[in-house]
Amino acid sequence: MKLFIGEGNPHCLKVLAALELSGVRCETQLVKHEEKVVPYLTHPVLPILQLPSGQHLFSPNSICQYLFDISGQKATDATNQWLEWEATNLQPAVLQSLQLVALQGKRVEAAAVMKEPLSWLEQSLSKRKASFLTDEVVSVADVVLWAALYPLLSDSAFEPGDLQAVRGWFERVCSVSACQSAALRVLQGKGAEALKSFLQKQPVTHTPRRDSPSN
Amino acid sequence: MALRELNSLERFLGLKKANKYSTQGGKKVPVLQNNNGPALTGLVTIACHLVKEAKRPELLGDDAEQRAVVQQWLEHRITKLDNCSKEEVKVILKDLNRYLEDKVYLAGNVFTLADILMYYGIHHIIVELAIQEKECYLNVSRWFDHIQHYPGIRHHLPPVVVLRNRVYPSGHH
Numbered sequence: 001m002k003l004f005i006g007e008g009n010p011h012c013l014k015v016l017a018a019l020e021l022s023g024v025r026c027e028t029q030l031v032k033h034e035e036k037v038v039p040y041l042t043h044p045v046l047p048i049l050q051l052p053s054g055q056h057l058f059s060p061n062s063i064c065q066y067l068f069d070i071s072g073q074k075a076t077d078a079t080n081q082w083l084e085w086e087a088t089n090l091q092p093a094v095l096q097s098l099q100l101v102a103l104q105g106k107r108v109e110a111a112a113v114m115k116e117p118l119s120w121l122e123q124s125l126s127k128r129k130a131s132f133l134t135d136e137v138v139s140v141a142d143v144v145l146w147a148a149l150y151p152l153l154s155d156s157a158f159e160p161g162d163l164q165a166v167r168g169w170f171e172r173v174c175s176v177s178a179c180q181s182a183a184l185r186v187l188q189g190k191g192a193e194a195l196k197s198f199l200q201k202q203p204v205t206h207t208p209r210r211d212s213p214s215n
Numbered sequence: 216m217a218l219r220e221l222n223s224l225e226r227f228l229g230l231k232k233a234n235k236y237s238t239q240g241g242k243k244v245p246v247l248q249n250n251n252g253p254a255l256t257g258l259v260t261i262a263c264h265l266v267k268e269a270k271r272p273e274l275l276g277d278d279a280e281q282r283a284v285v286q287q288w289l290e291h292r293i294t295k296l297d298n299c300s301k302e303e304v305k306v307i308l309k310d311l312n313r314y315l316e317d318k319v320y321l322a323g324n325v326f327t328l329a330d331i332l333m334y335y336g337i338h339h340i341i342v343e344l345a346i347q348e349k350e351c352y353l354n355v356s357r358w359f360d361h362i363q364h365y366p367g368i369r370h371h372l373p374p375v376v377v378l379r380n381r382v383y384p385s386g387h388h
Contacts, residue, residue: 040310042310051280051283057283057287058287061290062283062284062286063283065282065283065286069283077255081260084260084290085257087290087294088244088257088294091294
């Protein structure tokens with residue numbers, strides 16, 4: 001099994017954290033953004049996990065889920081639901097927001113883009129009594145959402161408004177050592193700046209998908 | 216659209232008890248109202264739940280690797296295939312065609328939920344393809360035809376005529 005990662009690629013944050021947290025042994029290899037790891041994909045994608053069977057996983061969330069699965073934490077309705085929300089609602093907003101921060105220095109606009117998904121997360125978390133999204137322990141859902149939000153929420157100049165429940169949850173996941181080391185490895189203490197060359201290669205998104213459930 | 220898919224999936228799974236659904240937001244994300252617990256939101260989440268309810272776990276993959284591959288294609292369906300542009304469609308079909316070169320189903324040799332939801336999601340694209348275009352994606356066409364003839368899958372969708380052989384010569388002689 002082999003994990004291919006790219007420098008300054010935000011999607012690598014979640015898989016590196018999941019890898020360390022799950023305790024799965026796996027070789028990692030750093031490759032260039034434009035390097036094609038999966039022969040059947042037209043556009044190069046990272047991270048990629050090459051499975052023992054030789055098959056490639058090109059979805060970061062599926063890689064995380066697989067690592068948790070083989071270490072004994074099976075997917076549940078609750079984790080599936082968070083992963084689906086992250087992929088369909090949170091990711092498009094995060095990408096747009098990161099581009100605004102890292103490429104244009106527009107933190108106010110970036111915060112506006114994140115308002116809807118973050119208030120949905122705030123609502124969901126404030127209704128719950130548990131320390132984490134699905135349980136009292138960190139699940140794949142926590143790692144996936146935390147990693148998506150980390151480059152934004154760890155930036156002290158990024159002000160998405162009053163999000164007490166989100167902040168509390170975010171700090172709890174941040175204190176997990178596997179998450180700390182993954183963050184250091186991908187962002188190298190430089191924040192969203194470290195993602196610049198990756199973000200420049202992504203298509204610019206103008207309108208976020210506005211379909212978070214509203215009140 | 217998503218609700219009709221879920222109804223077809225319920226029928227395929229042989230679930231007798233009718234589930235209650237609603238939709239959320241502009242993209243009409245399906246929500247399953249659950250008497251025994253909190254509501255579930257999202258097409259893939261609900262579909263996986265229905266499969267478990269019907270006690271057909273093999274449709275989600277038999278081992279961890281297969282489960283991951285199934286999840287990956289389910290995610291691909293809702294993040295890439297749904298709402299993609301005309302240009303993106305070409306890349307999606309091209310990649311899928313190369314992927315299916317040596318496979319019967321998306322997870323290899325076994326039929327899974329990934330085949331069902333990809334079939335439902337890609338149907339409107341395949342319907343629109345001209346014969347010449349279908350020829351560019353022979354493996355996709357073969358897979359698509361296979362799934363639409365799989366017992367109990369097609370339900371709400373009309374059958375599509377798919378060519379299994381080339382009509383137009385692919386090169387000059």
